[in-house]
Amino acid sequence: MLSNKKDLSLIDRFLNRIERTGNKLPHPVILFFILSFAVLVLSWVVSLFEVAVTHPGTGETIRAVNLLSKSGIRRIFTEAVGNFTGFAPLGVVLVAMLGVGIAEKSGLISAALKKTVLSAPDKYITAVVIFAGIMSNIASDAGYVVLVPLGAVIFAAKGRHPIVGLAAAFAGVSGGFSANLLISTLDPLLAGLSQEAAQLIDPTYTIPPTVNYYFMVASTFIVTTIGTWVTENIVAPRFGEYTGDHEEELEKITAEENAGLKSALIWLGVTLAIILLMTVPENGILRSDAGNLIMGSTPFVGGMVPLIAIFFFVPGLAYGRKTGSIANSDDIARYLDETMSGMGGYITLAFAAGQFVAYFNWSKLGTILAIGGADFLQSINFTGLPLIILFILVAGLINLFIGSASAKWAIMAPVFVPMLMQLGYSPEFAQMAYRIGDSTTNIITPLMPYFAIIIAFAKKYDEDVGIGTLISTMVPYSIAFMIGWTILLVIWFIFNLPIGPGGVLFY
Template sequence: MEKVKVQNTKKKGLFNVFLNMIEKVGNKLPHPVTLFVLFSIAVIIISDLAARAGVFVEFTMVDAATKEVKLTTVQAISLLNADGIRYMFSKAVSNFTGFAPLGTVLVAMLGVGVAEGTGLIQAALRKLVLSTPKGLITAVVVFAGVMSNVASDAGYVVLVPLGAIVFLSFGRHPLAGLAAAFAGVSGGFSANLLVGTIDPLLGGISTEAAKLFSPGYTVAATANWYFMIASTFLITILGTLITEKIVEPRLGEYKGSAKVDLHNLTSEEKKGLAAAGVALLLYVVAIAAMVVPANGILRDPEAGTILGHSPFMDGIVPIIALFFLIPGIVYGIFAKTVKNDKDIAAAMGKAMSTMGGYLVLAFAAAQFVSYFGYTKLGTILAVKGADFLKATGMTGFPLIIGFIIVSAFINLFIGSASAKWAIMAPVFVPMLMAVGYSPEFTQVAYRIGDSTTNIISPLMSYFAVIVAFAEKYDEEAGIGTLISTMVPYSIVFLLGWSILLVAWYFLGWQLGPGVTMFLQ
């Protein structure tokens, strides 16, 4: 798919003028690669100034490995001293190869590339378009995005680009589809109908923080389940309304050259889809046979669990890749779009060839994220933000709202949900327990703030990936385009989710099985 320059007529109105200004200013900035290089230089300079000034913070945190609560002192670390300079040179390669989104994207694209190269994705999308009511497609894309966080980060590399293609299939602006999927995957990160990988992770940290106040307290993985089920429908509704009432009208009609052929399926394509469906079903059954039994091969061999660091969750990316690869090959054989193994290898190679620009962007982004973590500037900002909230003297529910806002702000600088919570939980969980609020209630408030600003933070690991996807449809799309498109989701999600929590609070409903908002 060639990059195209897209001309759109932006809608007027105060809010749209504000968004247009964000986009204009953001896109006037240098290329995203250059921008991440400049960010890295800024971190280098700021880290040296902070280290020379002796900037440090002391705080109690939960150790991620041992789950022990300990007093920690963190000082700003300079990148301009001997150790820092050695770090930048010696870690440049490992920063890049260890950049979380890199392997996820490339491995997943091997499978997706085959499914696209053989024609499976195009045929499946035509089937979807011809059989799905147009009025439901936005909600389906957002809902699928929210549900995808069960599969860890797979939604970023599979659903976000598919959202763009689905919208294009319906004759709608592909960037609106990309935004809708991204809003569901990342803005609705904590919501789900199922208990996901983040639930036991946060629950373990909350448990250790709660023990500072009540030694025997335990926060279960299902502590926020009921609230997150309701949140799934809330985010789906809000995401649908924002896409159709704000984002899509603002983007206007798509003028690019990218098209999706909507002709009826041929008999060979129908045979290919049927065979691919059978192959996919057999694959899912095979995976289930290794996961569902108590002694399943892909369960944790010691604990027997699925969530956490089980082979299933650790291997979710190759599992997703095979989810596309196997049906893609079978489709190609039955639809006669694949003659031999060379065609499959060529499809994989073509998929990799389209990722050149992303690889350059990922290298620059990886250095910036690594520098930010090494210098401890993110940790210092998080602790200072928590200290500021404590110093306001707020109590009761206003403190909860303030806590959500501070969490959302800190999330702009530290992307990891567990890293932020490890710092903030020992401060706020005991503080709010002292005034009668349960740790589960504090945790759910944190999750609202932690999710809603993911989609507007360049520090979020997959932000560079989404920018690269957007550039496929508009060569002038940049950080400004993506942030201005996602700001409405971030604002409305933050307000809507907070209102839901207020309503939940006054109705006195349980947050999860047997879990109340107040200490018993």
């Protein structure tokens, strides 16, 4: 689609090389088992050389622990189950998905997305499609299968090129994956991994799911603005006028769906009112005995995941009862079963990742690498913003090969979180920077799980669309998001702005 065929050929060759390299990587589950074995061997090798570092906080000498010793092998067998059940993100995600599953299976999320997009004026339709894509991430991956094809339908129905609408929706759903106005299932997932990594340095450190909230709210508007500009000024002109014969008509919101949405909104208000009654008063049930709501180990922070589940469950139930998609308790049980059935792949991944995280922790390799790496970076004066920007770029590069946000962070967090803590940066700030790199390159990697589905959606309107077409279309979004989002982080850093309830920039 580029005007210069030579440039297009060069891009295709480069991206095809990335694809070939990435395809050689094993499935994330197998990758974690390989990494677990690598940690075992590495712990033995490093212990042979008696590598040691001094903990800057306690003055303790830390040495590598050989996990292939008699005691180490015993621990691998006896604590395997505990490594799995104690893996922080496991319960967090499963509990949150109980509520999200009801909202999704009842049809509430699909109807809410359709209502949001259809009620927007034509001149704002691009911004609304991108914004709706970002907001769809409260339901994990629902936006890929609901909003991306809907974006193409909307643009086609309004006489514009449908693939432009598809690209705009894809940019919002995937490129803006970490941004949102609400706490999504991703927040507790990443916070759990960050907390486990932070406790390599500070065993008492806790990270609530809200720590990046303020920054992610601002990011929602930045990503929407940038995405709209790229769509209208770069992507749309390259595709021009749609000359295909595939016409679309927007399926209007039915009276039944409208009634369901009103019922869901009413019950959402009731739910929020009850939560406010438990949090606003100084002696609120969800406050600590000292009256704190966010700071420290408060019931509100500790109960954030069940609250997220309730936040989706109640409106989802109200919508389902009103529209008839939930007729009785059997439907609720069935939807919950279907939701958990769909989490089988994640549960398998959690087992493998849990072993890797535990081995890495037991071996002390993460602590040694963090302290040694921090000392090295300090010795060459490579700290501050240049280090953070490099970290974002590294996260974006790794994302080209490992699409799962949790899989990457499970690998990166035990190394980078303690390292950045040693340099004075908080785990929640490291997590915030990681989320930029993780989101912005989603849309240009063929290894992203939904990439093939997006191409299938596009082929409905143009049979010639392939991997190169889609990637070359999304590259401008990826570059613009990376630059704009990083600039936003730099502004946040310079002015030391609050990043979210319970979150700080510096450790």
